[in-house]
Amino acid sequence: MGTYIVRRLLGMIPMLFLITVAVFLMMHAAPGNAFDAILNPGIKDMAALKQRLIESAGLNKPLWWQYGHWITQFVQGNWGYSFTQHQPVITLIGPALRNTLLLAVMAEIMILAIGIPVGILQARNPYGRFDYVISTFSFVLFSVPYFILAIFLIYFFAIDLGIFPAQGAVGTGPGAGSFVDHVDHAFLPALAIALVSTTVYSRYTRGSMLDVSRKDYVRTAYAKGLSGSLVFRKHVLRNAMIPIVTQFGYDIGGLVGGAVILEGLFSYQGMGLLTINAVNGRDYPVIMATSLLFAVGVLIGNLVADILYAVVDPRIRYN
Amino acid sequence: MVEPLLEIRDLRTYFIGKDVEVRAVDGIDLTVYPRQIVCIVGESGSGKSITSLSIMRLLPQPRGKIVSGQITFGGQDLLKLTEDQMTDVRGNEISMIFQEPMTALNPVLTIGDQITEVLLRHRKLNRRQAISKAVEMLQFVGVPRAAEIVHEYPHQLSGGLRQRVMIAMAMVCEPKLLIADEPTTALDVTIQAQVLELMKKMRRDFHTAIILITHDLGVVADMADHVMVMYGGQIVESVNADDLFARPLHPYTKALMESIPSLIEEKDTLYSIPGTVPDAASFPTGCRFAQRCPLAQPSCFETAPELQQMGPGHLVRCDKVGREGEGVPM
Numbered sequence: 001m002g003t004y005i006v007r008r009l010l011g012m013i014p015m016l017f018l019i020t021v022a023v024f025l026m027m028h029a030a031p032g033n034a035f036d037a038i039l040n041p042g043i044k045d046m047a048a049l050k051q052r053l054i055e056s057a058g059l060n061k062p063l064w065w066q067y068g069h070w071i072t073q074f075v076q077g078n079w080g081y082s083f084t085q086h087q088p089v090i091t092l093i094g095p096a097l098r099n100t101l102l103l104a105v106m107a108e109i110m111i112l113a114i115g116i117p118v119g120i121l122q123a124r125n126p127y128g129r130f131d132y133v134i135s136t137f138s139f140v141l142f143s144v145p146y147f148i149l150a151i152f153l154i155y156f157f158a159i160d161l162g163i164f165p166a167q168g169a170v171g172t173g174p175g176a177g178s179f180v181d182h183v184d185h186a187f188l189p190a191l192a193i194a195l196v197s198t199t200v201y202s203r204y205t206r207g208s209m210l211d212v213s214r215k216d217y218v219r220t221a222y223a224k225g226l227s228g229s230l231v232f233r234k235h236v237l238r239n240a241m242i243p244i245v246t247q248f249g250y251d252i253g254g255l256v257g258g259a260v261i262l263e264g265l266f267s268y269q270g271m272g273l274l275t276i277n278a279v280n281g282r283d284y285p286v287i288m289a290t291s292l293l294f295a296v297g298v299l300i301g302n303l304v305a306d307i308l309y310a311v312v313d314p315r316i317r318y319n
Numbered sequence: 320m321v322e323p324l325l326e327i328r329d330l331r332t333y334f335i336g337k338d339v340e341v342r343a344v345d346g347i348d349l350t351v352y353p354r355q356i357v358c359i360v361g362e363s364g365s366g367k368s369i370t371s372l373s374i375m376r377l378l379p380q381p382r383g384k385i386v387s388g389q390i391t392f393g394g395q396d397l398l399k400l401t402e403d404q405m406t407d408v409r410g411n412e413i414s415m416i417f418q419e420p421m422t423a424l425n426p427v428l429t430i431g432d433q434i435t436e437v438l439l440r441h442r443k444l445n446r447r448q449a450i451s452k453a454v455e456m457l458q459f460v461g462v463p464r465a466a467e468i469v470h471e472y473p474h475q476l477s478g479g480l481r482q483r484v485m486i487a488m489a490m491v492c493e494p495k496l497l498i499a500d501e502p503t504t505a506l507d508v509t510i511q512a513q514v515l516e517l518m519k520k521m522r523r524d525f526h527t528a529i530i531l532i533t534h535d536l537g538v539v540a541d542m543a544d545h546v547m548v549m550y551g552g553q554i555v556e557s558v559n560a561d562d563l564f565a566r567p568l569h570p571y572t573k574a575l576m577e578s579i580p581s582l583i584e585e586k587d588t589l590y591s592i593p594g595t596v597p598d599a600a601s602f603p604t605g606c607r608f609a610q611r612c613p614l615a616q617p618s619c620f621e622t623a624p625e626l627q628q629m630g631p632g633h634l635v636r637c638d639k640v641g642r643e644g645e646g647v648p649m
């Protein structure tokens with residue numbers, strides 16, 4: 001198991017390198033350079049000033065040198081300066097990443113805590129009344145675009161009932177910025193993400209359970225004289241969770257990127273909202289940092305998926 | 320007279336769908352005595368596996384249903400037991416091994432887990448005792464490195480070893496009856512012989528009776544005391560093994576024997592029975608084998624033949640073959 005994880009980690013290194021190169025080149029390929037964006041074209045000796053700045057920033061050096069410089073700075077936490085918000089990128093990313101992670105964790109908890117048990121209950125009595133009701137409900141919910149769902153949630157929970165805030169990641173007044181305050185603000189966007197994914201997970205769990213129930217080894221378990229509930233717990237459930245657990249790993253990678261549209265709708269100050277604003281303001285240092293983090297998020301998600309997969313399935317562990 | 324261990328009377332197992340009724344097992348009788356090896360022979364779809372699953376009451380749900388009959392085992396009718404009582408029988412008094420050793424073991428549990436769960440269910444043992452019993456049983460069925468293998472997973476073992484593990488699992492509670500559903504079909508020939516030998520050893524050492532389901536007449540010749548040939552959910556011939564090979568009577572049995580490749584006789588093409596098994600959802604009115612039968616007369620298509628006594632302990636479902644000694648040429 002240990003060597004398996006080490007192998008996976010080593011495998012990530014070339015991937016990570018390629019991602020940084022891609023992000024760097026993407027930035028480099030953008031028309032003009034950073035100084036075109038920040039210099040006032042009206043000032044005297046504009047061309048000479050620009051030349052001096054370019055030299056001091058090393059933009060006249062060869063590409064590989066620039067890449068090496070950028071990556072060493074990046075690793076040291078020097079992620080550059082936001083053009084539009086006039087702050088170091090890292091101080092912008094910090095809170096945004098925290099907010100997005102909270103949102104992701106809350107959404108995942110809702111998805112797993114609802115989706116999997118519902119799927120299991122459906123599979124215990126397939127084509128029964130509960131199964132039909134939930135299936136119908138799932139299809140309806142799945143068909144609703146999540147931004148429409150989000151607006152409905154805001155209308156119902158925030159405006160009509162007034163139990164959850166509709167906007168932002170932190171409140172104002174006493175208690176603002178506390179953990180409870182953060183959770184309170186993340187609840188509605190997390191619910192909006194979770195509702196749709198829950199239907200996917202319950203559906204997926206149900207299918208996987210039914211699929212495993214028909215396996216030969218389940219029949220073997222019954223032939224041993226085990227009771228139905230023991231067969232279910234020990235033989236069906238464990239095997240049925242293998243694909244779910246893998247899916248879960250991949251999904252959390254995606255969630256780290258933030259739900260761009262949802263964060264926009266809720267004005268939730270996470271990675272998604274930060275990225276949209278950066279793209280609108282051509283804020284390249286921020287875009288570079290967020291793109292890199294998204295990619296790393298997906299990589300970590302894949303790693304988690306691989307590790308979880310090995311935990312539940314010995315066939316992977318021993319290969 | 321020895322008391323029979325298992326007595327099946329007029330068992331009918333149907334698969335009941337919305338508009339169809341598939342008569343997978345359509346009125347069979349079967350008696351198994353202690354320590355006897357009974358082979359059930361037939362093509363795919365003849366109902367032999369469903370017969371065994373009926374005994375275990377493990378029919379595919381929700382459609383599989385035993386619609387009538389009696390299965391008496393050790394004095395009680397298995398069909399009258401509650402599901403709870405039935406779980407006391409399974410794995411304990413009647414065990415089963417299946418065709419595919421590759422898929423019949425749970426891939427995420429260790430071999431030890433899978434054997435001990437039978438013991439923990441049926442015997443008052445703690446985990447440590449169960450493990451040592453499992454190791455002992457694995458050694459008994461000829462699994463090398465048994466003490467290590469209990470901690471390994473099925474995918475680490477070969478097909479032959481897995482089938483030995485299956486046998487160890489089935490035999491660990493020393494059942495009175497072992498049902499083996501084509502246990503050697505998926506194995507290569509040398510392993511096949513070893514597994515069959517092992518089953519004979521089980522009979523010898525544990526006094527277990529065996530119902531062996533197979534379509535391989537070579538296996539029958541090697542193993543059987545008594546043979547039942549099934550076709551279309553019915554028994555077409557039932558006789559002791561020696562007589563079956565000496566004097567097969569039913570045209571279907573004869574055709575099966577014709578289809579065996581022979582080492583002595585040179586044949587350019589191997590005989591195969593024309594046509595396929597009739598659809599169990601719509602059996603013909605007359606004899607179910609008539610369409611493929613070389614002896615078929617018009618009357619065969621109209622009236623279904625009954626199982627008749629053709630010799631001592633020799634039952635045949637055919638109106639066109641004579642009694643023993645009269646011999647009808649094929």
